[in-house]
Amino acid sequence: MSAGRPKDEGTLVERVFWRFTLVILIGYALLPVVWLTSLSLKPSGDLTDQRFFPRAIGLEHYAAVFRDPQFPAALGNSLGIGLIATLISVALATLAAYAIVRLRFPGRQAVLVGALAVAMFPPIAIIGPLFDLWRLLGLFDTWLGLIIPYITLTLPLAIWTISAFFREIPWELEQAARVDGATRLGAFRHVILPLVAPGVFASAILVFIFAWNDFLFAAALTSTTSSRTVPAAIAFFTGASRFEQPTGSIAAASVIVTIPVVVLILLFQRRIVAGLTAGAVKG
CATH class of the missing domain: 1.10.3720.10 (MetI-like)
Known part of the structure; x- marks a missing residue:
């Protein structure tokens, strides 16, 4: 059992490392998309605020685009x-x-x-x-x-x-x-x-x-x-x-x-x- 622990621990560390790296990469790739979506849902009066997520959600910009x-x-x-x-x-x-x-x-x-x-x-x-x-x-x-x-x-x-x-x-x-x-x-x-x-x-x-x-x-x-x-x-x-x-x-x-x-x-x-x-x- 003791001989198998270093290998198991190494495998666990590698697994955690790669999953952590994958989460970072996915978050980095999705950040612009989430920011764009947030901007598209903000009312016109809130576009200049510094909040990442909209305070109020509206579809006025989508309606304006199709008009x-x-x-x-x-x-x-x-x-x-x-x-x-x-x-x-x-x-x-x-x-x-x-x-x-x-x-x-x-x-x-x-x-x-x-x-x-x-x-x-x-x-x-x-x-x-x-x-x-x-x-x-x-x-x-x-x-x-x-x-x-x-x-x-x-x-x-x-x-x-x-x-x-x-x-x-x-x-x-x-x-x-x-x-x-x-x-x-x-x-x-x-x-x-x-x-x-x-x-x-x-x-x-x-x-x-x-x-x-x-x-x-x-x-x-x-x-x-x-x-x-x-x-x-x-x-x-x-x-x-x-x-x-x-x-x-x-x-x-x-x-x-x-x-x-x-x-x-x-x-x-x-x-x-x-x-x-x-x-x-x-x-």
């Missing part, structure tokens, strides 16, 4: 642009990842290196040229003008994520389907694609979150509510007068925009983690 016509329009733009960009990016990434992993062709590794280079390129560096090009082509302040950059920047991440899943699939399954008379496309659709569904799903969530949260392109490549997304629309909130800061409205809108992302992550966190860690361990 502003630009916010519902921005929600629709964010949802539509995000879904379209996600569908196109994931579809292209799935086909590209299959070709890179399964097929043998010259320049296969160069495609992967190029995708990685695009992923590492700072988006802010292309805002100026893209702004001029989009105005020339008539894509400025349009859905397509945002969808194209979102696809371009999220495609490398989706390719790398889905490629990791393709590498883990035993290709004997595809060969067996081909022997049974299936075409390459048929084997891909009915055998391979269902097996990589977790990776495709994880990539779709990550792409949608990127498009939903983007502020840089949405602010630079739009000018009206016809295509402005929520992150950019929040920046254009105004108070009841020029002397009033729209702090409460901004906080309420930020909470509303954060809810879909939080729900997605909580519901599909295992798929996201599986997608990001696929291929990390060779067994």
